[in-house]
Amino acid sequence: MKPLARRTLAALLLIAGYDHSALGMPSFNEVKADFRPSDTLILDRHGEILQRQRTDVTVRRGQWVALADVSPALRTALVLSEDQRFYEHSGVDWRAVSSAAWGNLWNTRTRGASTLTMQLAGLLDGDWRAGPGGRSVTQKLGQAVTATQLEARWRKDQILESYLNLVPFRGEIVGIDALSRTLFGKAAHGLDAREAAVAAALVRAPNAAPARVAQRACGVLQAMNAAPATPPAIKKAAPPVSAPAARSPAADCDGLDLFVTGALQRRAWPASEGLAPHLARRLLATGGPATPTRVNATVDATLQRFALQTLQRHLRELRGRNVEDGAVVVLDNASGEVLAWVGSSGELSDAAEVDGVLAPRQPGSTLKPFLYAQAIAEQRLTAASLLDDAPTQIPTAGGLYIPQNYDRQFKGWVSVRTALGASLNVPAVRTLVMVSPEAFARQLRAVGLPLRETGDYYGYSLALGSAELPLLALTNAYRTLANGGRFSEVAIRPPARPAKGPAAAPAGPALDPRAAYIVGDILSDPNARARTFGTDSVLATRFWTAVKTGTSKDMRDNWALGWSQRYTVGVWVGNASGAAMHDVSGTSGAAPIWAAVMQQLHARTPSRAPLPPAGLMAQRVSFGGQLEAARSEWFLPGTAQDTFAINSIADNDPSTLGRGQKRLKTVKTGPAQATRITAPADGTILALDPDIPPTRQRVRFTADAPGARWLMDGQPLGSGATVPWMPWPGRHRVTLVNAAGQQLDEIRLEVRGAGVRAVAYK
Structure with a gap:
């Protein structure tokens, strides 16, 4: 027996003797349930996506994507690039193993014999992940054993779906949803052949230079052009994907370098997008320490959209009036x-x-x-x-x-x-x-x-x-x-x-x-x-x-x-x-x-006036002097009356007497009105400003009697309807008297400033 065959047989014996039940491999549903995107979806009251908000800054991971929602071009590109006999083997591609030397079989620099199932085993179980020096023999064997166990328990479409959602791509990007939206600005179902080829190339070399990624993507494109129609990926077993024919049509690789360079530099997926970014932040801030993947809100997305559009439209109409914000x-x-x-x-x-x-x-x-x-x-x-x-x-x-x-x-x-x-x-x-x-x-x-x-x-x-x-x-x-x-x-x-x-x-x-x-x-x-x-x-x-x-x-x-x-x-x-x-x-x-x-x-919903609560009474009221039109008015118990008028009107209108009119305290108008000081008001407090010259801080007293005389704290101040006064700190009494010395009106005021001196009222 040749050395290679002997080593292959030894590996088979090790795998056969491995205790599968001890591995505790999770089911597909458990893996899917444990998946955590880096974004939280805010859903409206009807389940519609209202806002997407990034909550995990350590990784860029999108939502879990079902295999049926993945572009057929991407499924074809991935199988051709990583595991051409994916639908034939049971976890380990023994044809690839037997056709290569033992050193090439476990060399971490290539994936010639590492199937998609084996790669998924490494993603699911950290024990089988390669370290800085590559995988040990034990890790390689454990990875192969786990792959056979996965094939025995999972369907092929579940393996492929999980791989696409868990595989790391470039930098912080993990999973096909994040890759598609970040580098190509679209969902995974919209990837064309060229974009699918670039995605498949990044699986093999996530952080390679753009030129290297473009070179490998070109090879994937050539394989895709030569391959027959994509086999259905939802079946457990399917016809094999043939290798490229000897005379395959040439792939269109012109401009691929420029396309790859632009895609790898693009970050088309913002950290937050949707209709309610402020509400999303509020929800997440009050949601507790654990960050959920989905949060339900009371907001109605249709109404939210209408309100936002109405606000923006009206603000555009106000353009030129220095207004740009609203809520x-x-x-x-x-x-x-x-x-x-x-x-x-x-x-x-x-x-x-x-x-x-x-x-x-x-x-x-x-x-x-x-x-x-x-x-x-x-x-x-x-x-x-x-x-x-x-x-x-x-x-x-x-x-x-x-x-x-x-x-x-x-x-x-x-x-x-x-x-x-x-x-x-x-x-x-x-x-x-x-x-x-x-x-x-x-x-x-x-x-x-x-x-x-x-x-x-x-x-x-x-x-x-x-x-x-x-x-x-x-x-x-x-x-x-x-x-x-x-x-x-x-x-x-x-x-x-x-x-x-x-x-x-x-x-x-x-x-x-x-x-x-x-x-x-x-x-x-x-x-x-x-x-x-x-x-x-x-x-x-x-x-x-x-x-x-x-x-x-x-x-x-x-x-x-x-x-x-x-x-x-x-x-x-x-x-x-x-x-x-x-x-x-x-x-x-x-x-x-x-x-x-x-x-x-209320386009289709009526709105009716509320019914009055108990304890209210309605009464018709009129207003003296025709201040306002008569009407029916609501009153609390004990406050109702049928006529409202000010004193001067009520005194001259016999119809208002004896009707419970509650007169307001007011100054009467008309010829009999008493002479009074009109400015400043009684109790005024004036504050002197040390930065303003005193001559510019004069106070002007006014009255409605041209011939009256003014007294300041009992001393003559001036005469006439208006007199100026240079204030000084303290409390003062201003008196208005007639020619006979009889007091007509009086006010008191206070001037505040440095060196306030108390003046007792007389």
């Missing part, structure tokens, strides 16, 4: 599930990674509904109460606070319904004076708004949205209004046991349900907002909705938030950098996006 949130009112989470405008933004859903921004007028709801619940106001929308100066610890309306105009006496619907600033600040900033801050926290500071820190500007809040929390606060004042957290993961229809989220009372209903009734009233937005506003929908817009200082933030019977939608538009927009208001920025998303939600 959209859609919530299910009953369950609190997030149905859409658009964190940015994507390609339109220079800061696309910033999540506009979670980024804190100034909410502008969007806090007013909660302020009026609190005032109504505390019976400080009713929806018909009158508030003065006129210039005002409110003394604060830091000086005077002078609120302004958005349009720099004032509407005079208006009802609470008009003040909220038309989003007037001065009445809102007057209401906060009644409620107090700290009490309002507690109310905002009760509806889930994460204020960073106390109410006293923000002061009266809190009524106009001086605090910074995220869109998600603000949208959920509006959902609290939609749910009759009941607050519950939002959900981005579906419940463990899906129920029929949206499951109600655990909720707790955060607002008086009657006040919440009245506020919703105001925000759904087109007539209430007509003073500012007109009757033909984009906010008016064909179905029932309640909506509020907001714009922060210098037009840096733009909001539209509102709800229907089933959904709550929040939209923010602005710049992630904080830059001001150019002439973009609530109705031109965020509102059109809000209206489009709401229309999409």
Whole structure:
């Protein structure tokens, strides 16, 4: 017997005597179940892929690809390149073994006798993997034994499928899915003959130079051109793939060097792609230490796509107004599930990674509904109460606070319904004076708004949205209004046991349900907002909705938030950098996006007005002096009345007497009006600036009596309707007297600065 035959027989005897049961080789299903891609797939509520997010930076591994989804060209190229008798042998190609010398058989520099099954055995069992010095004889024999065991337990298509998904390619790339998407920018089923040849060449030499890979790929192409049709790979046994014929047609290798060089340098597979990158990061950040391969979300992919496209389309229409960012949130009112989470405008933004859903921004007028709801619940106001929308100066610890309306105009006496619907600033600040900033801050926290500071820190500007809040929390606060004042957290993961229809989220009372209903009734009233937005506003929908817009200082933030019977939608538009927009208001920025998303939600779903809760009563009211048209209004028990008028009107209108009119404290107008100091306001605090010359810090006192005389702390100051005064530190009393010395009006003020001296009031 020849030496080679004797060694082959010895190997056979070793394999035959090996205890197969001791190997514990996993099944195909176990291998597939243990496969872990480097990316996590975020699935929407219907199972559609919403986002792919890379979570393992140590390896580039795609999803498991079924053999039926692999390009036939690639299957042919791999078999021809690595194991031409794959469908004939039972794990070990003994024809290759017997035709080569023993040294060549186990030389790790070649794979002439290493079958695909043997290579898979090395991938599955680390004991058979080659080390720096190659495989030992024991490893080689163990690899052969494992290969025969695999062939006995697995089908050929399972072996080939597993190999394609586990084989390492170039660098960090493992598996055919990662290779196809990274180097060729397509799925594995789309690889053509040339791409398949390059992939097969990389199996043999993963990190070879491009020229070497191109040379081997050319040989694979030639073999593919000469081979007959690809045998079906899904059968356990199949006809052999013939070797290239002696006169095979020449493969088209022209330009292969350039193609290979370009492919090996390409990284067409981004770390993240899809419709919801910000939601994906949020899901993975709250998912625990173990990284799953698939995560289910509550988002609806169709709605997410529509919201993103609507945002991008509208921002393109605003091109030239310095606005490039935006965010959209859609919530299910009953369950609190997030149905859409658009964190940015994507390609339109220079800061696309910033999540506009979670980024804190100034909410502008969007806090007013909660302020009026609190005032109504505390019976400080009713929806018909009158508030003065006129210039005002409110003394604060830091000086005077002078609120302004958005349009720099004032509407005079208006009802609470008009003040909220038309989003007037001065009445809102007057209401906060009644409620107090700290009490309002507690109310905002009760509806889930994460204020960073106390109410006293923000002061009266809190009524106009001086605090910074995220869109998600603000949208959920509006959902609290939609749910009759009941607050519950939002959900981005579906419940463990899906129920029929949206499951109600655990909720707790955060607002008086009657006040919440009245506020919703105001925000759904087109007539209430007509003073500012007109009757033909984009906010008016064909179905029932309640909506509020907001714009922060210098037009840096733009909001539209509102709800229907089933959904709550929040939209923010602005710049992630904080830059001001150019002439973009609530109705031109965020509102059109809000209206489009709401229309999409109710294209086939009706939205009806909610029923009033128990404890509310409706009564027809009129307004003295024809301030507003008579209407039916909602009242809490004990607050109803049929006429509302200011004192001067009520005193001159006998029809208002004896009807329980609650008169507001106000200064009467008309000929009988008393002479008074019109500026500055009583209690004003002035702060001297050491960087400004004293002559430039004069205070001007004004009164509505041209012939009056002025006294400063009892000493003559001047006469006339206007007198200047150079302030000095301390507390002062300013008195207005007539020619006879009779006091007409008096105010007290304080000047703060270096060297404050106490002056006792006389």
